[in-house]
Amino acid sequence: MSERRYAPAEIEQKWQSHWEETNAFATESDPNKPYYYALEQFPYPSGRLHMGHVRVYTIGDVVARFKKQQGFNVLHPMGWDAFGMPAENFAIKHGVHPNVSTYENIEFMTKQQKELGISYDWSRELATCSPDYYKWTQWLFQLFYERDLAYKKKAAVNWCPECSTVLANEQVEDGGCWRCGTEVVKKDLEQWFFRITEYADRLRGDLDNLPGWPDKVKTMQRNWIGKSTGADITFKIDGSDEAVTVFTTRPDTLFGVSYLVLAPEHELVQKLIAGQPREAEIKAFIDEVRKTSEIERTSTDAEKKGIHIDASALHPLTGEKLPILIANYVLPDYGTGAVMGVPAHDERDFEFASKYELPIQVVIEPESGVPSELNAAITDDGIMINSGDFNGLHNREALVKIVEQLESMGVGKMTTSFRLRDWLISRQRYWGAPIPMITCEACGTVPVPKDQLPVLLPEQVDFGVKGKSPLATNDEFVNTTCPSCGGPAKRETDTMDTFIDSSWYYLRYISAQDDTVVFDTEAVNKWLPVDKYIGGIEHAVLHLLYSRFFTKVLYDAGLVNFEEPFESLLTQGMVVLNGAKMSKSKGNVVSPEEIIEKYGADTARVFMLFAAPPDRDLEWSDQGIEGAHRFLGRVWRMVESHLDIIQAGGTPNIAGEAEKKMRMAMHAAIKKVTEDIGERYQFNTAISAIMELVNAIYAYPETADAALKAEAIEIAVRLLYPAAPHITSELWAVMGKQESLIKVEWPAFDESALVLDEIEYVVQINGKVRDKLVFPAAATREEVEAAVLNSEKVHALVEGKTIKKVIVVPNKLVNLVIA
Known part of the structure; x- marks a missing residue:
């Protein structure tokens, strides 16, 4: 009987139709099984999938299929982040209503996802632009x-x-x-x-409760939220009922304040300058500042620009008059939009005060003393000077006591400030x-x-x-x-x-077609938090922070019983070509349709998984795609050429050395793939382990036990299934198996099979291989070293020479270092 040729297009269409007809990916909710929610960030329906989509969806699909085979109820849905400016801009340019173009794009991208063989439960599909969805938004x-x-x-x-x-x-x-x-x-x-600022402390603190999130993402969120502990201090405006509150992390330097600076946008500015002779000049300065971006205004390299506004504030403890300025480096949305200038103890204030000839008063003397000529701010801790009743105290002790006095006077209090707005x-x-x-x-x-x-x-x-x-x-x-x-x-x-649409969509999937409630709380509490959330790191601050905020609000409202939406987060790297992110504008896009048409979806999937660890950027390679295709062809031929022994069945006989090695290779592969997919999420090394098993099967002697070889081939197909579901489903059926692979339990490994009775050691002399010796697995280091030194071959090679060192690497090699 001649072997069939591997024909991806024919096989993939067949199995995609079968899965759709049999509703193979419908979500089960068996109370006797554990629940697992696998989710990829839903896409904007731009009209075409790109290779970045292929990568993230393939990763999610491997996890979903794997968990289903492990006996979980698996929820794996898909929807569309369908509102937004691109569709509206397209409508303006082409005269097509966004509703029309968006749903046309959704239809096309759905077709592409099905061509990739992704195991979505399409009955839960949603689109944020549908009235059925935005009613609940x-x-x-x-x-x-x-x-x-x-x-x-x-x-x-x-x-x-x-x-x-x-x-x-x-x-x-x-x-x-x-x-x-x-x-x-x-x-x-x-x-x-x-x-969202009401939740700033919780959003920051609860990052410590997310061990399944990458440290990089948590650091980005912590930095964005920010947190500074200090004091709010109120300065009255001279000759007015108005007052300015500043936030400072250094109330210990209060006696060193020589001026106040307001943001040009501060609400008091217009009141303070109204009717002044220089009102027009000051307004022109304000207009100039507002034309520059916040990034420019706060850059450490940017020139600090300011202007006096002919108003003064009163020092809350001394009553001293302090000039008020406005400056480009103070922003209305950070802190209170006002800062106290302490040039002797702050680098930025020192630079500003030096430029505008403002007083500089030292109030903390460091251990090294105060220089006779101050050329820079003193930022070290030290002893209070020029600070009234607080002189002689260490500045950290004085900080607390100064705030206590401000609180007793009703002009200050300890507080915490966040960068988050x-x-x-x-x-x-x-x-x-x-x-x-x-x-x-x-x-x-x-x-x-x-x-x-x-x-x-x-x-x-x-x-x-x-x-x-x-x-x-x-x-x-x-x-x-x-x-x-x-x-x-x-x-x-x-x-x-x-x-906002994407801040809660993962909850709506649970009961996407229910028009009576925003979501079914009981069902949501069964399925969530999401067990594995997969998507780009570019949403580390935007989407992920907002989703956490929404979940905490819903928790406080009693609608969910968890405070964090995503238990574990995988941020996949980009797909790049010649070092640059694939982009239509750069003309370096490789089309998924082109790859699927030429090589098949399974090849695209295997390449995406194998070419790089999931969290690293993946460099596109035509040779890599061809290599993945050759590997699948090799698996196909392996099954086709052994159908006789596979269908014959039988009980394996693990008698000889070849059989023991084959059994060990098989169970080592099961262990490696299981851990790499289910624990480490290192899909590239999982594919590598399957490749090693296929190599071992090809190297297995024809004279060795055929039933064991048949078992190893079946295991290889089962391990490859989550990554390449079409070819493996076809091969499983060709083998004569009745049950669909998706319902076949994931294979378990036998630890005892991973231990060999005997181990082969490579013997080296000065790093060059000179012999190979076999030892019992239980042999000690001393026994191995003695046997090597007493072997005839080694003895002849080292005779008359001085052995300087013997290096034994357990279960691998012995290296003799000779003079």
């Missing part, structure tokens, strides 16, 4: 509003002129828009915010979830009644409008009735940041 917004976590205020916000929308601080990268790179400017707008969620775009709020002149801001959700996006809007939301161009949408008083009212025309 709006419901959650109102939950936040009811819990005083959503509020509206006028603020200086990040504005992208190119995208014509507001950006959260997290969406400004190096001074530019995270999507288009255009330089971000400041603009005063009335906007909706979420009080409240999350600005308003967007002046069409393609997003409408904010479900109404403004009434009589009643103020009123939520849309929950039974009237969703607030649907209107079909007819002017997409070309700049500076405001396209929703504002539809009068029928804007004008409505107040649900409280029945009078005329207006709808909110901003839409929500699309990161």
Whole structure:
């Protein structure tokens, strides 16, 4: 009987159809089995999968299939992060409604995912742009509003002129828009915010409860949230009822304050400069500063620019008048938007004070003493001087006592400050979830009644409008009735940041088709937290931080019984070509369709898993793809050429040395692949272990026990299944197996099979192999060394020479170092 040729296209189409017809990947919920939630970050439906998608989905699919074979109820869903600017910009450019283009893209990308053989439960599919989904996004917004976590205020916000929308601080990268790179400017707008700062301490502290997260991601979040312990100190404005509060981590330097600096945007600035002779000059300075990005303003290399505003503050302990300036390096959103200048003990303040000839007063004397001429700030600890009643104390002791005195006077208190700012969620775009709020002149801001959700996006809007939301161009949408008083009212025309959609989607998968509740709490508490979450590190601060915030709010509201959404996180590296990330703009994209058509989906999957550890960047290689394809062909031929012994069956006879080695290779492979997939998530070494087993099968003597060889071939196919499900499913059926591989239990390894009775040692002299000797596995180091020195061959080679050292590497080699 001639062997069949490996034909990926034919085999893969056959098995994809079979899986769909038999609903093979439907989620089970057997109470007698443990639950496992495998999830990849859902994609934006751009219209085409790229190789980065292929990598992340393949990794997730291996984990899902593996866990199912291990006896878990596995949830492995897929959906679409479908709102956002790209679809809207496409609509503006091509005159196609985003609803049309988005669903066309979803249809095409779904087809591509099925062609990859990914084991998704498609019955749970969701799209964030569907009213069935954003109804509940709006419901959650109102939950936040009811819990005083959503509020509206006028603020200086990040504005992208190119995208014509507001950006959260997290969406400004190096001074530019995270999507288009255009330089971000400041603009005063009335906007909706979420009080994420209320959760700053928990978000930071609970990172310690996530051992399954990469340290790099946790460090990025800690740095973004920030945390500084210090004091709020209030300075009264001379000749006014107003006051300025500053936050400082160094209240011990309070007697060294010689001036205050406000952010140009600080709310008091306009009041303090109103009617001054230099008002126009100061406003021109403010306008100049606001044109520069926050990155530029806070850079250590940037020039510190300031201007006096002809106002003074009063020192809270001495009553001394302190000049007030505004400067480019103070930001309104960090701390209180005001800082106290202590030039003798802060490098930045020293530079600023030197430039503007402001007083410099030393109040801490370090061990080395105070130099006669101060050329830099003194930042070391020391003894208090020039500080009234606190002179002579160590500055760390004085810090506490100074704050105690401020507290007793009602002008200061110990406090903690965070770098994290409240999350600005308003967007002046069409393609997003409408904010479900109404403004009434009589009643103020009123939520849309929950039974009237969703607030649907209107079909007819002017997409070309700049500076405001396209929703504002539809009068029928804007004008409505107040649900409280029945009078005329207006709808909110901003839409929500699309990161809100992705902050809770993993919960909606549990009951995606249930229109009666946001999610089934009982079922959610069974399945979550997500056991393994897979996606790019580029969302370490944005999506992952917001999702953690949402989960904590839902926990506090009693809707879930866990505080962290993702138990374990795998951040896969990028797919690169010639050292550069694959990108259409760079013209270095390799199409998944092209690879699947030429080599098959299994080849693409195996290459993606084998070419690099999952957390490292993967360099695309045509030779690597061809190598993966050759390996699968080798597996195919291995099965086809041994169908007779496979179908014959029989009980293996482990009598000879060849059989013992084969059995050891087989169980070593099972152990390695099991641990690499299930514990270490090192898929490249798992594939390598399978390759080693295939090599051992090919090297197995034809005269050795055939039943054992047949067992080893079956094991190789079973181990390869999660990575290459099409070819292995076909080979399993060809072997005559009735049960689908997805239902076959994952193989267990036998530790006793990993121990050999005898071990072969390589014998080296000065690093060169000269002999090979076999010893009992239980032989001691001394017995091995003595036997080597007494062997005829070694004795002849070292006769008359001095042996300087004998190196024994247990179970591997003996090296004699001779003069």
